[in-house]
Amino acid sequence: MTSGRGTLIALHLFLVWATMAAVVPTLSFGLVLTAWGGGSGATALIFALGVPLTVVLLAMAGIPARTVVPLCGSVPRRLGWAVLVFVLGTLGVLAGLDAYSGDVDLGGASTRIALTGVPYAVAAAFFVPNQWVRLGAVTALAAAVAYGGFIGPTQSRERQHAAEVARYREHPELLYVIDTPPGMRAARAEVGPASFSVEYHSVRQDGYVSLTVRSPLTPKPQCPKPVEKHVTCTVDRHGEMRTVRDFPAGNRLITLTRRHHNAEAEVTSQMLDEPALRHLLNTLHPLSDTELEKLMREKVIDHRL
Helix, strand or coil: CCHHHHHHHHHHHHHHHHHHHHHHHHHHHHHHHHHHHCHHHHHHHHHHHHHHHHHHHHHHHCHHHCCCCHHHCCHHHHHHHHHHHHHHHHHHHHHHHHHHHCCCCCCCHHHHHHHHCHHHHHHHHCCCCCHHHHHHHHHHHHHHHHHHHHHHHHHHHHHHHHHHHHHHCCCHHHCEECCCCCCEEEEEEEECCCEEEEEEEECCCCCEEEEEEECCCCCCCCCCCCCCCCEEEEECCCCCEEEEEECCCCCEEEEEEEEECCEEEEEEECCCCHHHHHHHHHCCEECCHHHHHHHHHCCCEEECC
16 A cells, blocks of 8 residues: 555545534434424434435545545446445444443543544445455454444443442441341342341241331430330340240240441341340351342342432
8 A cells, every 4th residue: 555545535534523423413413403392203303404414524524535546447337336325324223222232431521432433434435445444444343243142231331330339338337137047048138228138038928027227216225115905115224125926826036136336237037046136146247248139139139218
């Protein structure tokens, strides 16, 4: 490729990119505004006028390349070339819009406007009779497909995941869990503005243990007054509160409440006795990244406003 021929090709592709980077966003914005305020008739009119005008401007961008691109050698052939580049480039723009709607990062507004002209320049490069220019176009196309179809979506999922983790960890002073009771699994967890709760269900669905960690309701644990019927409540010298609710069938619901740093932890169960619940409270520990990942992966954790 001679220096003069290379300069013409570079100018040709630059003009295609610059023309379409300016025209396509303007036409798209005009179509959106017309659809918003003028209805389908006005939108169809703008489209019918805008597309041919865009093709004419694109054909004008091909004039400097009439000696290096055979399809730009005459006015009729140049118009045909412009139609082909417009169609192929628009398909690329639509693919980019689809990727962007899937939260693929395409940079700021100015970057996205600049990227609008790239598919048309790549399409025009395929009509340049030079193997290196065409190889560059293939490389650019492959890079766009790789980023839009694989790398970008992966990065998007990672950003969403990191944002979700940060949302769950807004109040780390409440994110405490106990060791999973034997024969049970974490079935439901909920993060709220002032509490964090986890329900552990028996794998045989015959019982459960509930843990709630919340901001303290009172300066120190104390039994409610008056105490409900069939309910007994005591607070020991260590400040741990024990509440037992007796049911007519002979079952008992036991709740142990204990202060833990700046939070209040409470475990409740109808199937475990007091020593077992106290042992579970003794295993209270901060929710680890691994445990949070597992709750998220199994889709048992939710955020409550």
